[in-house]
Amino acid sequence: MIALRKLAAAQLLEAWEHGQGQSPSYRALALLVAACDEPPELQASLSIGQRDARLLALRELTFGPQLVSVASCPACGAQLELTFSTGDICAQAPDGVTEVTLVADGYTLRARLPNSLDLDALARCADRATARTQLVARCVLEASYAGKPLPAVDLPEALLALLAAQMTEADPQADVRLAMNCPDCDHGWQASFDIVSFFWSELEAWVQQTLRDVHTLAWAYGWHEADILALSPWRRRYYLEMVRG
């Protein structure tokens, strides 16, 4: 995987600012573009699993390897806290795969893995059915039945389900599931884990705290925002302790 830089406080704040009012895909890209030199258009065309693997690595650089997720039990409603590490949900993806080929029941399909641009296009669709049709139209590169070319819209549902399964296998990081078990009622289930929304909500909490600290120090010492952000977290903490007495 490409090397990512740990983001400084000012860069994190800037990425958060860029992502305001934007889609999750855009937010993910805002963070990744700040953390590596690869052109944005190249990063936007990464498969979702490849993008999420980078985001997971950046999350580890930024806030450390431990993740704490909260879920409610679908059977009894109890609140569960699950602690795991970035390594636990880091999938071993087949190297450099960007396309899948499916041959079944006389059909032959070649499709590329969905990327951030696809997700953004789907987010603008009115309903799930339209989004699904559009995803198929965007990602299926070639389709034929008994050797004759076939438009993607004519592909049967069962074949598309097989295609979806093959895509997940080729891009496992795009679909992270956590095995949950409720200690209250012993119900077990699989919960989806989305690194984009998880990382972004952590970032929001971090921004809120950081801006509050900047405010306190600027108020007390008359320092500029950039200078306060450039302080190491330890130095900043000491000054804050002194201001608060």
Ligand SMILES: [Zn+2]
């Ligand atoms: Zn339960």
